[in-house]
Amino acid sequence: MTEAAATAHDPAEGPRPAPPKSDLFAKFAPLMAERQALLDTGLRDPFAIVMDEVHSPTLATIRGKQTILLGTYNYMGMTFDPDVIDAGKDALDAFGAGTTGSRVLNGTYQGHKACEEALKEFYAMDHAMVFSTGYLANLGIISTLAGKGDYIILDADSHASIYDGCALGNAEVVRFRHNRVDDLDKRLARLPPEAGKLVVLEGVYSMLGDIAPLDEMVAVAKRHGAMTLVDEAHAMGFFGEHGRGVAEAQGVIDDVDFIIGTFSKSVGTVGGFCVSNHEELEFLRLVCRPYVFTASLPPSVVATAATSIRKLMHSGNKRAHLWENSKRLHQGLRDLGFTLATGTAESAIIAVLLPDQERAVMMWQALLDEGLYVNMARPPATPAGTYLLRCSLCADHSAEQVERILAMFAAAGRATSCIE
Numbered sequence: 001m002t003e004a005a006a007t008a009h010d011p012a013e014g015p016r017p018a019p020p021k022s023d024l025f026a027k028f029a030p031l032m033a034e035r036q037a038l039l040d041t042g043l044r045d046p047f048a049i050v051m052d053e054v055h056s057p058t059l060a061t062i063r064g065k066q067t068i069l070l071g072t073y074n075y076m077g078m079t080f081d082p083d084v085i086d087a088g089k090d091a092l093d094a095f096g097a098g099t100t101g102s103r104v105l106n107g108t109y110q111g112h113k114a115c116e117e118a119l120k121e122f123y124a125m126d127h128a129m130v131f132s133t134g135y136l137a138n139l140g141i142i143s144t145l146a147g148k149g150d151y152i153i154l155d156a157d158s159h160a161s162i163y164d165g166c167a168l169g170n171a172e173v174v175r176f177r178h179n180r181v182d183d184l185d186k187r188l189a190r191l192p193p194e195a196g197k198l199v200v201l202e203g204v205y206s207m208l209g210d211i212a213p214l215d216e217m218v219a220v221a222k223r224h225g226a227m228t229l230v231d232e233a234h235a236m237g238f239f240g241e242h243g244r245g246v247a248e249a250q251g252v253i254d255d256v257d258f259i260i261g262t263f264s265k266s267v268g269t270v271g272g273f274c275v276s277n278h279e280e281l282e283f284l285r286l287v288c289r290p291y292v293f294t295a296s297l298p299p300s301v302v303a304t305a306a307t308s309i310r311k312l313m314h315s316g317n318k319r320a321h322l323w324e325n326s327k328r329l330h331q332g333l334r335d336l337g338f339t340l341a342t343g344t345a346e347s348a349i350i351a352v353l354l355p356d357q358e359r360a361v362m363m364w365q366a367l368l369d370e371g372l373y374v375n376m377a378r379p380p381a382t383p384a385g386t387y388l389l390r391c392s393l394c395a396d397h398s399a400e401q402v403e404r405i406l407a408m409f410a411a412a413g414r415a416t417s418c419i420e
């Protein structure tokens with residue numbers, strides 16, 4: 001039947017019947033039903049928490065209850081740093097609430113350049129590009145660098161923004177098994193030697209809190225002639241002598257071509273960036289769509305970010321305290337009988353594995369009732385179908401708070417039969 005015949009309508013048959021109404025929500029029905037079933041049990045929605053007041057990097061009021069925060073990315077506690085706040089207020093007064101423009105038109109103020117200078121100094125690299133979020137930095141850099149005929153080789157557990165960067169571009173995508181150097185090597189060896197290749201890695205993988213063997217992986221990538229990009233979102237400020245990340249801690253930062261990062265974690269505000277020693281990075285400002293076609297960060301935000309980044313250069317004591325917190329929490333949770341995602345404390349993220357969604361939500365709510373907020377995470381955000389409670393430590397958690405956190409885990413774990 002031709003298209004014309006299919007749509008032909010004889011007026012003698014009366015009015016044309018209405019076409020079936022599109023239901024674009026239908027594909028979400030199973031997920032909606034699963035969520036409703038969970039809420040019908042009377043448990044609270046872990047994805048709809050409202051912080052009524054935030055008192056410090058480690059304390060908030062949630063539904064009238066004073067709550068310790070153990071589920072933020074505020075690793076270095078910079079959100080309430082007085083110098084950072086003053087810098088934001090000054091910029092708000094001097095430059096107004098927003099730029100109302102793209103970085104390549106009216107949206108680059110001296111504050112954006114100052115922030116890029118701070119990043120260059122922090123990483124000891126020659127070039128820095130500030131984006132409006134870390135998500136946009138990955139989206140932009142990955143999709144612009146790797147084009148048609150090129151290959152992106154990425155860890156299977158990569159962050160959604162890395163996958164979305166691949167989806168936005170035209171390169172071939174090859175995944176290797178999480179943190180497996182041998183698999184990376186094998187897959188690189190199969191690619192055409194002359195093709196452009198970008199290996200994309202993360203310093204810390206945020207769901208399980210495990211770190212990558214960047215030293216070995218960067219060496220393998222180099223051996224195959226590939227460029228490397230490392231997302232240090234969860235490592236900046238904390239790893240390495242200068243807080244530059246896992247690549248610094250493992251001694252390979254000079255071999256990495258591009259570092260991606262965010263201001264939404266250790267820096268304590270919002271924004272994203274790429275730093276590199278390749279001078280061609282400057283050219284990407286003109287062709288990178290997630291840089292060009294969105295508004296730049298407000299002046300107050302870049303001022304807070306620049307101040308925070310400069311303070312993070314000299315935060316060795318805070319880094320040491322954060323490591324102490326992380327090690328104590330890991331050991332304490334293990335002693336209580338919880339199953340943890342890593343054998344030792346590898347980062348500021350300690351992930352507690354739970355057998356199913358119901359137990360995970362029950363435990364999450366029991367902790368909230370005790371006065372402790374952690375992140376609940378579930379597939380597809382988590383690898384291998386795991387349900388987990390993700391604890392993210394802050395350099396501002398006191399040793400005493402960490403002991404209270406452990407006591408709350410003990411009480412909640414027993415009340416929900418997650419531990420004996």
Ligand SMILES: Cc1ncc(COP(=O)(O)O)c(C=O)c1O
Nearest residue numbers: 133134135159206233262264271
């Ligand atoms: C590894 C990784 N990369 C990038 C991002 C995106 O950062 P932003 O919050 O600045 O968009 C995140 C955020 O969670 C992340 O975990």
